[in-house]
Amino acid sequence: MKSFLLFPGEKTDGLIGVSELIISTAVQGMLFCLLGAQPLLVVGFSGPLLVFEESFYSFCRSSEIEYLTGRVWIGIWLVIIVVLTVAFEGSFLVRFVSRFTQEIFSFLISLIFIYETFFKLGKIFMDHPLGSYASQTLNQPNTALLSLVLTAGTFFIAFYLRKFKNSAFFPGRLRRAIGDFGVPIAISTMVLLDYSIKDTYTQKLSVPDGFSVTSPDKRGWLIHPLGSDGQFPIWMMVASILPALLVYILIFMETQITTLIVSKKDRMLVKGSGFHLDLLIIVVAGGVSALFGLPWLTGATVRSVTHANSLTVMSKAVAPGDKPRIQEVKEQRVTGFLVAFLVGLSIVIGDVLRQVPIAVLFGIFLYMGVMSLNGIQLTERMMLLLMPPKYHPDHTYVRKVRTLRMHLFTCLQLVCLAVLWVVMSTSASLAFPFVLVLTVPFRRFLLSRIFTHREIQCLDADDAEPSIDDRESQDEYTEMQMPV
């Protein structure tokens, strides 16, 4: 199996590494927050993009084509494609991307976060087996178990402080403050614990030391469009339109789905979204970034939802037993900008960040993955699969659709999810964007034959009841776009 998350450096032999990711995230993030139509969106690197970079890098190496130069041409094509899309109002296509596809996609992204945690932890256990006393420098015997403890500790502290936020202890203001800072508290507790254990090695965050590329011996800040030797093949300049289309689909789908999720009716945003403007900014910025050998980014689902949730104020005056309702969402451009700015700042405070064991970050990945699963209706319906009908909650899709039909819908979504996962994790991963797009006709033409119009309306409704349950939903930890 492959590993997806946030570590392009390993996949591209350091050609695009942490430095590039930090700078790209910071610059594009700040730009987007200033100009974007929906500043609640968080731009960042994502699992599917990493899968693409990895596939494209190995393609380039086997074809003896310069990877970074190839990316420049993809960037050029990206800009052309996005300008054409916007000129012809191509974003109307997003209307066909229904809740069905959105849920599969955001579930997949959450799943990547969770899978990644266990995959990485497993890797630590492989690299540092318990029974190894021999070479004391490399195979530290305690490293694996200590990493496990740090990951679990971070997860549980963050998780329970989140629960604490909705408990009845302490006056509301203090309780919410503790709950809001649950993730920083979890991180600092576990970093201090790790810091106090002097005699056991744990792998730390690798943060670049100042403003330089990750591999200065291999590349500079500016990538020559004709290749380092000026010999970049002309056919490849044209053929780059194909990978560019793939990247475009990825960015298009992920950004638009994120926008759809964030601006869903039940989230009660007052200000609208601008699909075209946001897409234009993100893709053009990505295209230009390629010229500097920086990664292109996309609207990041988990982080955007987390960001929006953190700015959501729930009404306090609710009847007992009632779900809390959304009162308002603090829509502004400051938080997003600050987060992007702080990401950029992380280069300066590298010495501090280098104290953070990556096992602690795994705990946060796990937390974010688990938490963002909660907001998805698909998750809820999956749980209903295991629940006798008499316990089913009072949702429109439970009341108005027969139970077996609802389960059939859920199972079909799960099949799509499984297919996407398999495609993504095998060598067919370049086809991932196409398969993702295929779920749209699947839903429109096949599902609408299996299910009645009425059933589809309930199960695939754009404006269901608020699926954001403040009790156990996503967190407000927005800084997680920080790359490792």
Add this chain to the structure above:
Amino acid sequence: MKSFLLFPGEKTDGLIGVSELIISTAVQGMLFCLLGAQPLLVVGFSGPLLVFEESFYSFCRSSEIEYLTGRVWIGIWLVIIVVLTVAFEGSFLVRFVSRFTQEIFSFLISLIFIYETFFKLGKIFMDHPLGSYASQTLNQPNTALLSLVLTAGTFFIAFYLRKFKNSAFFPGRLRRAIGDFGVPIAISTMVLLDYSIKDTYTQKLSVPDGFSVTSPDKRGWLIHPLGSDGQFPIWMMVASILPALLVYILIFMETQITTLIVSKKDRMLVKGSGFHLDLLIIVVAGGVSALFGLPWLTGATVRSVTHANSLTVMSKAVAPGDKPRIQEVKEQRVTGFLVAFLVGLSIVIGDVLRQVPIAVLFGIFLYMGVMSLNGIQLTERMMLLLMPPKYHPDHTYVRKVRTLRMHLFTCLQLVCLAVLWVVMSTSASLAFPFVLVLTVPFRRFLLSRIFTHREIQCLDADDAEPSIDDRESQDEYTEMQMPV
């Protein structure tokens, strides 16, 4: 600090060890289940008794008196005292032991379980420091962290399976089956995990190999009342009445409080309890046990409450939002007898039990401690201390007593608790039974001056609302009287 729980072997240099404890628990347990008036009571060794054995052993050693012979005379006095108590209907004294004292005592016992877990885990970390690569046989570097993982794993699996039992997943019967076997599932999962990790040492359960005393070189099965050399001082035979009184108070308090808690009105037992009969059986059996160098036992609070809860059937037909009510309690003598029998059997299946890492048992201790804290009203009021009044639940003692007065009552209980803890864990531990008894006059004479009759009636009521909340209360794991 001292360590209290279930390990008399360490405290008495092996004079009374695991063998003696197993045999005593099995024989006295079966006897009690056949003859006792309240067979829901579980007899077992307890923290306060261990504190006594430890104090008495060190007293004997410093006075050069034979410990086991001294215990024989304490046993003789115990029988005399209990016969006198019963003859004069002395159990009426138990009427004065109100909820105030009962709660402090059962809270203390739960606290011991929790404290013990962390104390023992800390000891493993001391014995097997992380940074020790040198002597590979003794200081296994992974031992400490693996033990932590096993303890936490056992606790969380048991804890969440318990929660699962009250969730809405799966058909009720399957769900309850999984929930009921939560602790066995947790134990076997973690034992298998430990078993699969071949290259890391963990301390296992020490189970005697067949029917023999723990230290055959030091003692036999029968203790001569005049000492091994026939030189036991006569003054000590008489003076043994003093330690006998201490032991008697311990057994009296712990057994009677346990009976009171188990047969509390809100538990809906149909059959009554017999204070005199139960006390007579337990103390006489203990007195006779001393002749064989076996430990005396007492009614064990946590285990008895656990036992009673496991036999409690909650009604299913409840209005939504309503607390589940107790439907019936399966009162019989079979379960208790079987548990005691299985404890005895553990000597035969020693080979299996020797695969169980003690870290797994620590997880169960922690689980039992945490779970039995839940059933206590004092715990609830302690949480109210941290809760703004508007969130306070609808209990009699919340409605009818002013908040600050209720908090004062809680704080006074906490002060008593702290005093008892300090007494128990310092060299004054022999005085523990007296201090425990002192809480009775403290409540009757001092508290009744501070609080009005009405307030006392609400806060110290014998028949409050059911404090057994099936959602998160004690577990049905009754086998925990198994000594380590």
